[in-house]
Amino acid sequence: MEKVLEIANLVKLYKNGRGVQNISFSVGEGEVVGLLGPNGSGKTTIMKALTGLCRYQSGAIRIFGADPADSIEKALANVGCLIEQPTLYENMTAKRQLKLMSRYYPQLSNTSVELALKEFGLDRYANEKVRRYSLGMKQRLGIAMALLSDPAFIILDEPGNGLDIESTVELRTKIVSLAKERNKAFLVSSHQADDIEKMCNRVIIIYEGNLIDDVTVEDALRLSPTLEDYFLMKIKAAKNGASFRKGEC
Amino acid sequence: MFLASLKNELEKLFSRKKYIVFLILDAIGCLLLAIGQLVAKIVANGEFDTSILFDDMLTSSMSPFLTVFIPLMALLAAADLFSGEFHDLSIRMVLLRPVERWQIFCAKITAIFGLCVVFVFSHLVFSLLVKVLFSKTVSGAGYAIGAYLLDLVPMAVLVLLFAFLHQLVKSSGSAVALSVICYIALVILGKYVSFAGGLIFTEYLSWHSIWLGATLPVAVLLPKIGILLGTAIVFYCGGYYLFERKEI
Numbered sequence: 001m002e003k004v005l006e007i008a009n010l011v012k013l014y015k016n017g018r019g020v021q022n023i024s025f026s027v028g029e030g031e032v033v034g035l036l037g038p039n040g041s042g043k044t045t046i047m048k049a050l051t052g053l054c055r056y057q058s059g060a061i062r063i064f065g066a067d068p069a070d071s072i073e074k075a076l077a078n079v080g081c082l083i084e085q086p087t088l089y090e091n092m093t094a095k096r097q098l099k100l101m102s103r104y105y106p107q108l109s110n111t112s113v114e115l116a117l118k119e120f121g122l123d124r125y126a127n128e129k130v131r132r133y134s135l136g137m138k139q140r141l142g143i144a145m146a147l148l149s150d151p152a153f154i155i156l157d158e159p160g161n162g163l164d165i166e167s168t169v170e171l172r173t174k175i176v177s178l179a180k181e182r183n184k185a186f187l188v189s190s191h192q193a194d195d196i197e198k199m200c201n202r203v204i205i206i207y208e209g210n211l212i213d214d215v216t217v218e219d220a221l222r223l224s225p226t227l228e229d230y231f232l233m234k235i236k237a238a239k240n241g242a243s244f245r246k247g248e249c
Numbered sequence: 250m251f252l253a254s255l256k257n258e259l260e261k262l263f264s265r266k267k268y269i270v271f272l273i274l275d276a277i278g279c280l281l282l283a284i285g286q287l288v289a290k291i292v293a294n295g296e297f298d299t300s301i302l303f304d305d306m307l308t309s310s311m312s313p314f315l316t317v318f319i320p321l322m323a324l325l326a327a328a329d330l331f332s333g334e335f336h337d338l339s340i341r342m343v344l345l346r347p348v349e350r351w352q353i354f355c356a357k358i359t360a361i362f363g364l365c366v367v368f369v370f371s372h373l374v375f376s377l378l379v380k381v382l383f384s385k386t387v388s389g390a391g392y393a394i395g396a397y398l399l400d401l402v403p404m405a406v407l408v409l410l411f412a413f414l415h416q417l418v419k420s421s422g423s424a425v426a427l428s429v430i431c432y433i434a435l436v437i438l439g440k441y442v443s444f445a446g447g448l449i450f451t452e453y454l455s456w457h458s459i460w461l462g463a464t465l466p467v468a469v470l471l472p473k474i475g476i477l478l479g480t481a482i483v484f485y486c487g488g489y490y491l492f493e494r495k496e497i
Contacts, residue, residue: 048496048497051344051345052344053341053344053345053496053497054496054497055494055496071349072347072348072349072350073250073347073348073349074347075347076345076346076347077347079347081345083341083345087337087338087339087340087341087342088339088342089261089339089342090337090339091264091265092261092264096260096264097342100257100260100261100342101342101346103253103256103257104250104253104254104346104347104348105347145342
């Protein structure tokens with residue numbers, strides 16, 4: 001399995017002392033890796049560092065072998081991202097925004113925009129200004145934008161935010177099928193263990209800026225009835241300062 | 250990727266209705282100015298010789314247009330494309346694409362300058378139309394086109410100044426306020442403070458007046474070109490440095 005993302009000893013600390021330190025992991029082709037952690041644990045910081053939205057102090061990041069700090073154009077050429085909530089041009093229609101974004105990918109045509117709108121159930125509202133969209137519709141548009149260029153590696157930060165139950169299930173199914181059938185790699189963050197359990201092969205648990213576990217979902221479920229239980233056990237151990245590592249518990 | 254970014258930035262600017270409204274206001278302004286001149290002449294002399302009256306029609310409105318109206322447009326555009334996008338985080342849409350930050354920065358600056366060019370030439374066209382309408386001649390059009398083209402040079406430096414200032418503060422409102430204060434301060438400094446005479450680029454906003462004389466004053470022009478170029482480099486480098494380091 002070829003690596004699409006490699007992170008080694010990543011350190012990004014903000015002025016207030018929060019951030020992440022010594023984060024190392026990788027994501028391979030066809031893998032769906034979940035970043036799981038409480039609010040403010042550093043999941044989004046890792047994703048921002050990966051995509052060049054913030055500068056990291058030390059460590060190394062390689063996306064398809066390219067360092068985003070050196071050339072974001074090379075690093076993100078085959079990557080789709082949705083970081084935090086979708087930030088859209090409120091005075092533009094969904095169709096127009098997708099068209100604007102499609103200009104960054106010369107291989108895309110107008111049909112790609114139409115297809116993306118249809119795939120995420122936005123074709124009926126394609127010519128409506130985004131400011132009139134509900135939170136869920138905006139989220140779907142954000143995900144459509146991330147997947148627009150048919151990237152090989154997709155980074156999704158809390159993709160279920162604002163989505164109703166049906167859309168959440170649809171999204172999970174889509175992620176799993178894209179990974180299985182088309183070998184796409186995903187890095188998905190969430191603070192909902194249930195979401196991660198249902199769609200990821202592997203889970204990385206982040207707590208207070210530290211990576212406290214990197215385990216396959218299968219192994220985690222062998223040790224605990226649910227991923228949520230496993231997560232709580234790990235967090236408790238981290239809080240108590242005990243060194244729980246895979247295989248020790 | 251620069252061209253894709255430039256197209257997007259221009260599309261974003263021209264999708265905002267306010268710029269179309271300002272264009273219409275400019276056209277109305279040109280018409281009202283001509284009518285005002287005509288009425289004033291009739292009241293003063295009882296003359297109705299429009300051919301003489303509209304001799305300088307094409308250049309008479311240039312000064313207020315270039316020192317007030319165009320800077321205002323550049324300022325609004327900078328607020329839309331820089332501080333506005335950072336404020337509502339829509340800048341992320343672009344930053345998460347495979348395009349380098351310098352290309353994004355240059356595309357935004359070029360788009361703002363492009364908007365200024367559109368306004369300058371629209372103003373020229375409106376003035377020409379009014380002149381043709383009232384005096385049935387296009388005399389002086391060549392000089393006016395040259396003047397407008399030359400005045401685009403200091404305009405580019407002004408755009409770089411606004412782009413730089415919009416990197417200094419986070420909120421859009423503060424960025425606009427800071428830009429207005431700086432611009433007014435520079436204009437006052439250049440006009441009324443003796444030691445700053447000739448060193449402030451805002452003095453050259455009517456750049457054509459130096460160029461379009463009987464002879465070309467090369468000795469006067471060279472240091473002025475140097476000042477404009479130096480100022481442009483400082484603003485570009487400062488603006489890009491801050492833009493590149495921004496964390497979103």
